[in-house]
Amino acid sequence: MSEAGRPWRGGRPPTIRDVAQLASVAPATVSNVLTGRRPVAEDRKRRVLEAVAELGYRPNQLAASLRRQETRTIGIVIPDLTNPFFAALVHRIEELAAESDYQILLMSSNEDTEQEAQRVQVLLGRQTDGLIIAPARDSVSAFAASAADLPPTVLVDRGFGLAGFDTICADNYDAAKRGCQHLLSLGHRDIVLVVSDTGLANIADRIAGYRDALSEAGLANRARVVVGGFTVDGCRGAIEQELRRADRPTAIFSAAYIATLGAIKAIRALDLAFPDDVSLLSFDDSDWMTALRPYVSAVAQPVEEMAAEAWRLLKQRLTGASVDVARVRLPCSLHVRESTRPPSAARAKRRAGSP
Amino acid sequence: MSEAGRPWRGGRPPTIRDVAQLASVAPATVSNVLTGRRPVAEDRKRRVLEAVAELGYRPNQLAASLRRQETRTIGIVIPDLTNPFFAALVHRIEELAAESDYQILLMSSNEDTEQEAQRVQVLLGRQTDGLIIAPARDSVSAFAASAADLPPTVLVDRGFGLAGFDTICADNYDAAKRGCQHLLSLGHRDIVLVVSDTGLANIADRIAGYRDALSEAGLANRARVVVGGFTVDGCRGAIEQELRRADRPTAIFSAAYIATLGAIKAIRALDLAFPDDVSLLSFDDSDWMTALRPYVSAVAQPVEEMAAEAWRLLKQRLTGASVDVARVRLPCSLHVRESTRPPSAARAKRRAGSP
DNA sequence: CATGATTGTTAAAACGATTTTCTGCACTTG
DNA sequence: CAAGTGCAGAAAATCGTTTTAACAATCATG
Numbered sequence: 001m002s003e004a005g006r007p008w009r010g011g012r013p014p015t016i017r018d019v020a021q022l023a024s025v026a027p028a029t030v031s032n033v034l035t036g037r038r039p040v041a042e043d044r045k046r047r048v049l050e051a052v053a054e055l056g057y058r059p060n061q062l063a064a065s066l067r068r069q070e071t072r073t074i075g076i077v078i079p080d081l082t083n084p085f086f087a088a089l090v091h092r093i094e095e096l097a098a099e100s101d102y103q104i105l106l107m108s109s110n111e112d113t114e115q116e117a118q119r120v121q122v123l124l125g126r127q128t129d130g131l132i133i134a135p136a137r138d139s140v141s142a143f144a145a146s147a148a149d150l151p152p153t154v155l156v157d158r159g160f161g162l163a164g165f166d167t168i169c170a171d172n173y174d175a176a177k178r179g180c181q182h183l184l185s186l187g188h189r190d191i192v193l194v195v196s197d198t199g200l201a202n203i204a205d206r207i208a209g210y211r212d213a214l215s216e217a218g219l220a221n222r223a224r225v226v227v228g229g230f231t232v233d234g235c236r237g238a239i240e241q242e243l244r245r246a247d248r249p250t251a252i253f254s255a256a257y258i259a260t261l262g263a264i265k266a267i268r269a270l271d272l273a274f275p276d277d278v279s280l281l282s283f284d285d286s287d288w289m290t291a292l293r294p295y296v297s298a299v300a301q302p303v304e305e306m307a308a309e310a311w312r313l314l315k316q317r318l319t320g321a322s323v324d325v326a327r328v329r330l331p332c333s334l335h336v337r338e339s340t341r342p343p344s345a346a347r348a349k350r351r352a353g354s355p
Numbered sequence: 356m357s358e359a360g361r362p363w364r365g366g367r368p369p370t371i372r373d374v375a376q377l378a379s380v381a382p383a384t385v386s387n388v389l390t391g392r393r394p395v396a397e398d399r400k401r402r403v404l405e406a407v408a409e410l411g412y413r414p415n416q417l418a419a420s421l422r423r424q425e426t427r428t429i430g431i432v433i434p435d436l437t438n439p440f441f442a443a444l445v446h447r448i449e450e451l452a453a454e455s456d457y458q459i460l461l462m463s464s465n466e467d468t469e470q471e472a473q474r475v476q477v478l479l480g481r482q483t484d485g486l487i488i489a490p491a492r493d494s495v496s497a498f499a500a501s502a503a504d505l506p507p508t509v510l511v512d513r514g515f516g517l518a519g520f521d522t523i524c525a526d527n528y529d530a531a532k533r534g535c536q537h538l539l540s541l542g543h544r545d546i547v548l549v550v551s552d553t554g555l556a557n558i559a560d561r562i563a564g565y566r567d568a569l570s571e572a573g574l575a576n577r578a579r580v581v582v583g584g585f586t587v588d589g590c591r592g593a594i595e596q597e598l599r600r601a602d603r604p605t606a607i608f609s610a611a612y613i614a615t616l617g618a619i620k621a622i623r624a625l626d627l628a629f630p631d632d633v634s635l636l637s638f639d640d641s642d643w644m645t646a647l648r649p650y651v652s653a654v655a656q657p658v659e660e661m662a663a664e665a666w667r668l669l670k671q672r673l674t675g676a677s678v679d680v681a682r683v684r685l686p687c688s689l690h691v692r693e694s695t696r697p698p699s700a701a702r703a704k705r706r707a708g709s710p
Numbered sequence: 711c712a713t714g715a716t717t718g719t720t721a722a723a724a725c726g727a728t729t730t731t732c733t734g735c736a737c738t739t740g
Numbered sequence: 741c742a743a744g745t746g747c748a749g750a751a752a753a754t755c756g757t758t759t760t761a762a763c764a765a766t767c768a769t770g
Contacts (some may be wrong), residue, residue: 015756026720031758041718056504061480063756064415064427066725073460081446084439091436094463103477105428106461108449122458125416149411232642264646273648287587291619293628293648370726383751386728395747418726421755 014055023051034059065127072102074130074314075123077143079111080230084286085257085303086134089156092307093132095334100315102129110231113142120144124151130314135159138201152178152317156310158202166313170301172202175332176209176255179281179299182334183251187342188279192224192242192249194235194259206255206283224249228259235262236269243270243278250343252280260284260296275341285335295337302330369410377663378406389414420482423433425557427457427486429669430478432498434466435585438612439641440658441489444511447662448487455670457484466585475499479506485669490514493556507672513557521668521681527557530687531564531610534636534654537689539572542697543634547579547597547604548613549590549614561610561638579604583614590617591624598625598633605698606634615639616649630696640690650692657685 020027025044032038033048040048049054051057065071074097078086094104109116116136120143123131131153135142138159144150147164154166161167176193183191193210195203210221226242228235235258242249243266252267254260260282267274274280274294282289285300309328316323375382380399387393395403396563398422399597406412412551419424429452433441451460460483464471471491475498478486490497493514499505502519509521516522531548538546548565562580569578581597583590590613598606598621607622609615615637622629627633629649637644640655663681 016758017756027756028720028722028758029718032719035758037758039718044719058476058480060421060482060756062417062421062482063725066415066421066727066756067758069725072416081442081449082439084437084442087436087439087442090461091463094436094461095465098462098474103460103462103481105458106445106449107453108446110450119453121413125413126458127415127417245758261642261646268646268648287616288643288646291616291623291643291647292617293623371728372726382726383728383750383752384748387749390728392728394748399749415726418755419728421726421757422728424725424755 013060014057016057016059018055019048019057020050022055023047031185069325071127071129073105073126073128074102074132074325075105075107075120075126075128076132077107077116077119077123078134079110079136081106081108083257085157085284085301087254088303089134089307092304093311096308096311108183111136113137117143120150124149130154130318132156132310132314133159137199138162140164152314154310154314154317156306159207160201160329161327164307164325166317166328168309168313168326168328168330169202169205170304170306170332171210171329172205172332173209175283175299175301175334176206176253177213178209178332179215179283180210180336181217182297182336183253183279183281183340184213184219186251186279186340187217188251189222189343190224190247190249191222191251191253192226193253193255194226194228194239194241194263195255196228196235196258196279198225198227203255210255211255228262230258232258232261232265235259236265237262239263239266240269243267243272247279251281251340253281253283255283257282257284257286260298264292264296274339279341279343280339289335289337294339294341297337297340298335300333300335302332305330356570359684364504368415369412371412371414373410374403374406374412379412418538420613426482426484428460428483428485429457429483430460430462430475430481431460432464432471432486432488432490434464434471434476434489434491436463437462440512440612440656441637443658444662444665446490447659448666451663451666457531464491466491466550468492472498475505479504485509486566487511487665487669488514490553493517495519507669509665509669509672511661513555515556515560515684516682519627519680521672521683521687523661523664523668523681523683524557525661525687526561526684527560527687528564528567530638530654530656530689531561531608532568533564533687533689534608534638535565535568536572537691538634538636538695539568539574540610541606541634541695542575543606544577544607544698545579545602545604546577547581547594547608548608548610549581549583549594549618550610551583551585551590551613553580553582558610565608565610583617585613587613587616587620590614591621593619594618594621595624598622598627604633606636606695610638612637612639612641615653619647629694634696635694637694644690644692647694649694653690654691655688655690657687660685664678 016027016030019030030048033040033045081087097104107119113136130151133155134157140162156168160169205227214223216221226238228238239262252263254263280297282298285298289296289298313326369387371382374385385403388395388400430626436442450461468491488510489512495517511523515524557646568580569575581593582594595615607618609618637651637653640653644651644653668681
């Protein structure tokens with residue numbers, strides 16, 4: 001009943017042999033018609049195409065991949081899809097890959113190196129032609145014995161500069177530095193930087209940019225970095241603690257999406273307001289930044305460009321070009337909005353009020 | 356150079372024959388050791404495992420899949436990964452699938468039926484064992500001639516009740532109704548519903564719930580539904596237009612994530628505030644709802660449960676159980692926060708002010 | 711007109727696993 | 741002791757393509 005209209009014998013999908021038989025040609029001819037690798041006479045070509053249409057034949061890519069030694073599949077491993085940054089990254093890569101007839105196998109490492117390694121192994125078994133990884137940690141050993149064990153692989157966001165890999169990241173150092181300088185130029189002297197974790201190179205870069213900006217302003221000793229972990233509540237707690245201190249910072253620079261969310265919640269929980277009580281600068285932009293009541297100033301990572309570059313580099317290697325290992329650092333943009341203001345007035349106002 | 360340590364001949368990965376040869380057994384024996392389908396004597400088993408370790412052998416899943424007629428891959432097609440709802444859905448499904456050793460091929464339809472159909476065809480060619488689709492439209496014909504052409508497939512979020520498919524959705528009707536009743540109970544009489552599109556069943560359900568709530572309150576003629584499209588700016592524009600009217604609504608019920616963002620931006624653009632000038636109720640919850648200055652009241656879809664149910668149903672079919680077609684409607688939860696308040700005071704206040 | 715090049719076609723050999731079938735051996739059992 | 745019963749191992753078939761190699765037929769060329 002359920003397969004009316006499809007004249008399949010035995011209910012199984014038609015194979016190239018079925019098509020060949022119906023069109024009275026050899027399987028190889030069907031293949032040649034469909035792939036166009038070798039010329040086929042007009043009348044036979046027509047017969048084949050008719051048979052294909054009649055049977056509803058669809059080539060089994062598994063078999064084709066096995067024979068061709070190419071799957072046109074790339075594996076993507078990211079730490080967390082619920083992070084909009086990674087969602088946007090994957091979205092764009094998928095889009096670009098599809099344009100070139102590549103599909104993606106998506107896996108999450110959940111910020112865990114063991115899961116990451118395991119997922120990469122799975123992808124290797126699946127014969128993916130290439131890999132795009134946003135590593136959970138900055139060492140290769142986490143997911144492979146060495147670069148030589150992997151198909152063409154590009155690393156995004158983290159693991160910048162790892163030997164043997166094309167790597168791409170936002171210019172975290174410069175972005176953090178400029179962000180911090182922006183705050184300094186407004187007159188802030190007590191700027192706390194909130195990060196999720198200190199073990200990652202991209203975050204380390206942000207910390208470095210922040211510190212250098214302070215140093216260059218002669219305020220090296222004022223640097224204060226707070227670690228909040230990978231959860232909103234963790235960040236919120238850490239920030240609340242900072243905000244409760246007597247020498248409360250006049251500005252918060254949240255160096256990650258999660259941290260920004262935590263910061264906003266912390267500020268609100270203590271019944272404070274930005275930019276009146278504290279200025280707030282976010283690393284990672286989103287639609288919400290211009291939806292919140294005072295617009296949130298933010299450093300925007302060039303997600304689209306990172307995705308585009310990742311795909312470009314990977315495709316280059318997939319098509320065999322033996323190019324040098326690439327290290328691409330893409331510039332971020334600073335969007336000054338309303339959440340960053342000079343501290344003085346607010347500070348004075350606050351001092352007169354609650355503890 | 357690059358393959359030091361790996362004694363592969365010719366630089367190509369070792370096959371089961373290589374392992375068999377090194378262990379002096381037949382390929383079948385290696386397979387039996389690795390899959391455990393048939394018993395193998397202890398000493399041989401040890402020899403095989405040693406050979407596997409020495410060569411760094413990793414079975415080629417392509418070949419295995421071809422022979423087994425099972426890929427342990429499921430295809431997921433969603434309209435838009437940058438929508439946090441879908442990102443969360445995919446994230447959870449991936450997690451669950453991985454636990455059962457299934458991988459996912461992810462594709463975006465970009466809310467376009469043509470792309471959707473094309474992607475589904477690709478997935479069919481790839482021999483995915485199952486499909487999870489959040490259809491761009493509510494008709495099957497959009498992505499397949501009929502359900503019979505597809506492997507086990509479950510539809511999520513949209514296309515509820517389509518013949519031949521397991522379908523899952525949030526109880527959109529009930530949720531919208533309850534949301535609207537909440538607003539009514541606060542005293543609102545001019546409630547505008549903002550939707551992205553009217554052509555989708557899930558949205559139609561929300562509209563119906565909204566209308567019925569109004570009807571039951573004897574306010575059928577006060578229903579006002581605004582269509583904003585799939586972009587934030589589209590929704591914002593549509594809402595701004597509503598807010599500029601003389602008989603401006605006292606409450607906005609944004610029936611989608613995008614619409615909520617648009618609503619907040621629109622309210623802000625006109626220099627209004629919620630809940631003072633208009634109450635705001637959002638369909639779709641997110642961390643941001645409790646980060647915004649007045650917390651945003653929201654109807655939360657049970658994303659995790661939808662993902663879990665989708666996977667449960669699919670897996671059931673994958674393991675052969677021939678069960679009846681399931682239609683699962685999962686309850687939403689209403690989170691009353693600060694953005695919904697009685698209208699009277701605000702209304703009066705506003706009337707005295709600007710036009 | 712014989713020879714060589716070209717063209718289109720197909721049979722057969724891959725691709726790398728799993729599964730089926732067959733074989734030889736040890737062990738029961740009547 | 742002959743016949744039946746497991747059992748473990750290996751050879752061979754299989755999955756559905758693509759590619760190689762062999763082959764015929766057509767056409768040009770000296």
